[in-house]
Amino acid sequence: MAPYDSMRDFAAALEARDKLIRIKEMDQDKYELTALSYKLIDRMKAKAPAFLVEKIKVNGKWHESPVIANIYNGFDNIAQCFGVARLSDDQAAMYDAAVGKIMSYQDKEGHWATMEPKKVDQKDAPCKEVILEGEAADLALFPWIKNNPGDASQYISTGSVIMQDPELGRNVGTYRMQVKGPRKVGVYFTNQSHGYKFMMQAAERGEERVKVSVASGIDPISWMMSCTRLTQTGDDEIAFAGGFREKPVEVVKSETNDLSVPAHAEFVIEGEISMDAEKEGPYGEMLGYIGKEVYTFTIDIQAITHRKNPWVFNVWPGIGGAYMTLPWDVSHYTQMSKMMPNLVKLYTPIETASIVVISIDKQLPGQGIEAGMMILGTRAVGFGKKMVIVVDKDVDVTDMSRVMHAVGTRWQPVPASVLVNHSFHIPIDPSSREMFLSSKIVIDATRQLPSEGGPETYPLDNRAVVEEQAPEGFEQVEKNWESYFKK
């Protein structure tokens, strides 16, 4: 039952719902896990189960440590993490249920719930079942995955990087880590990240090395907090996780530094981040392309602690979409709805993160374009989005077939579009000629009013007519849904 204290508890709950499959062995030297990730999503989309591979071949060696992946696929899985009681495969309903839960953790002033973590002793911390220090801390003992032949090497793809700053407090963020040697990894802090801000703050104090602990395979809500930026200030994600869990996260002191780490993690990697920049990448990135080589920080590892028979939690960015960053979308929605009372929903399509779809309760001419420009003009939200599609409130923003139907039937490219030649953008968009710059577009796919150049009367939408004039049919089918599939 939610809240889950560990990734394993959540995996067991997924298995009980038939959303986790176990596979005896796979050869990642032949990219078998990668192919499975693609094929599961190709064929099953949001219904694709998580998979746990018990034995994996990596770099010519069979490892007994399992690899688990695809555990946050589908809004039903996200709703499950937040304790939604009635789960189903109706993605629109599960999206609404999960969003409702997340929004319930924000007060009227926009503050998110927090709860300080609870410190536990080493003996009560599963992540300390095995402690490897110095030479014994060897990354080659574990099956870290090289996702793609185009990647520079194996990556630790689910590390929650924990740092503490005397002025800024604690930060927990997910940043990719390239395996560079038995005790050395790269860590890629983009310049908008709080990890980067913490490094710059330490540099200003003249520090050459920064203590760090990285937890991988943590409880689901801590993981989601680590992947999202709920505020621009770098507040403590572990405290947010406690607030959202309504139960503190159990933490334990690291072996070689004073940083507290989630006690139920599969792995904790401890070390020091050096200020010296080194080459990192390329890596198959979130937008679905092999990114450019970059210069970034490295961590010298001093200790690895882990559970017995630890599970490597891996993600393939760009395959299946990022359901686990839903709290980020919700925080964007709540920020924007303060300025835009007619905003109904805001959704980043799981198919591609550089687009955002919003629905509005349109009352006046011009409100579609106005809404799109507000999204593009708000850095925290518009950063990384190069297309805003604005639809009427009767369109389900989470269903891209409905959104495309609206674009195809309610949008007139002229005059219902705004083109922006250059604006600030994420650095990993392969179509950008200049890093951090992109052209952008607002597509106003709301029904155009006559004063906007639209028709005098808009024809009725087929489905809306049935929903409004014969709702019993839908209610009946929903009620009997499961019975249709009983054998």
Ligand SMILES: Cc1cc2nc3c(=O)[nH]c(=O)nc-3n(C[C@H](O)[C@H](O)[C@H](O)COP(=O)(O)O)c2cc1C
């Ligand atoms: C699987 C995954 C990998 C990510 N990799 C990176 C990365 O390498 N660098 C980065 O700056 N952000 C990365 N992000 C995005 C950050 O996790 C996200 O911006 C988070 O809010 C960072 O924490 P911060 O807000 O405290 O900086 C990644 C997100 C996910 C889900």
